[in-house]
Amino acid sequence: MSVGAQSLPDTPAHTVDAFHRGRFWLVQPQKSGHRAGMDAMMLAASVPASFTGTLADFGAGAGAAGLAVLSRCKNSTAILVERAPEMKAFCEATLAHPANQHLADRASILEADVTLAGRAREASGLRDNSVDFAIMNPPFNASEDRATPDDLKRQAHVMEIGLFEAWIRSAAAVVRPRGGLAVIARPESLRAILDAIDGRFGNAELLAVHPRADAAAIRIVVRAVRGARGKLSLRPPLVLHENGSDRFRADADAINNGFATLFGD
């Protein structure tokens, strides 16, 4: 990623960053809010290469994960769902950016709170059985991050009881039967995710992301199928760097740049 494309006069302090080696660009806040990176790319890479249909990106931010799926899956469309007006504005700027013209007509933005339930959720535009795949990178449940003075970041990182339950409950409503779900999170959230998918999604696959082969995982990705009944499986992990190096390993680099998928399908 690098700052390259021209800045936008009507958008608050921002950067324009290349993803997928310049195949799309992200307009995102310069210093505040969630800046997208490897997490969004790994989440997007959990969608199979053969995916067609409609994707929902819950908590889309500036649009990184959703656009990464559109960039790789040419016959897909994406609904970028974002609650925070500040981030939605960056998402709009991203879609309006000339460098993303080839993707923008397959993307739409929905300002909605994915933790809503029942009629309120339907009324917000999150319709039952309306999408084929949902991806989500819920705000990390990490109270220690609240020390930051950055308001947007604090909002995104706030500790919420039942966060995964609420997000995954909505995904179970919005995703059609046999549609997909993928969640990226910290390892400590594994139990909350497994509890939330129980009875809603099956055939779950857990993939751990380790910074190095000898280090504990820093992220987990859980993928599952709406209404399926198969048991949990643990996939071989993704290792980002060789021991003693900060360079990405080839497979991690390919995933980061949209040339490979996380689950190999």
Add this chain to the structure above:
Amino acid sequence: MSVGAQSLPDTPAHTVDAFHRGRFWLVQPQKSGHRAGMDAMMLAASVPASFTGTLADFGAGAGAAGLAVLSRCKNSTAILVERAPEMKAFCEATLAHPANQHLADRASILEADVTLAGRAREASGLRDNSVDFAIMNPPFNASEDRATPDDLKRQAHVMEIGLFEAWIRSAAAVVRPRGGLAVIARPESLRAILDAIDGRFGNAELLAVHPRADAAAIRIVVRAVRGARGKLSLRPPLVLHENGSDRFRADADAINNGFATLFGD
């Protein structure tokens, strides 16, 4: 493992198998019941090399995992807890075997049902706060295995609602504060284990065992500390074989033979 030591005239059809390259031997049923192997060795290898004190082996069978800890941790003692009288008899034969004379005085057998609770559990000999570490390889919760005609195997593999809850509840009672727990299970049991340890054990570490680097995990080991509050971490996995080979990798072979620990401590 190989059949080597002499057979025992008073014991039902059995084999006597070497573990840890002949540093101890197991008398176990020839054709029925659970025959011990790599699972028991990996479970035993989750106990740190520095371990001293009293270990409880829940569902000890013929004693494989408990003896593997005694073989490696010279200043430890073990209580081998087994419910099934048939398997307890093999466990007794194991301890009585001349080849295990150097370990037998540090082991005792307790015929008890680890799923008991409260006073019944205390009355069975499973006393509160009486051990420093509990290890367990609960009978796999796999209904498809019930098709086997083998009675002992069926008993061990029976599907039980709340199996992990009952076993881990007892471990939480029997293990002293800051004592250890290690569980080996199939990946599909991960949620049940995480739910059962919640509020009882913390600092949980999950380690997946993959047959080959590119294959899904076949076992998980979860280790945790009684009364600790730390978050779940995912350790680098153990890979048993090189791709395209049936030989054990060096690290898996060392763990299987008592020369290395699973968590490196």
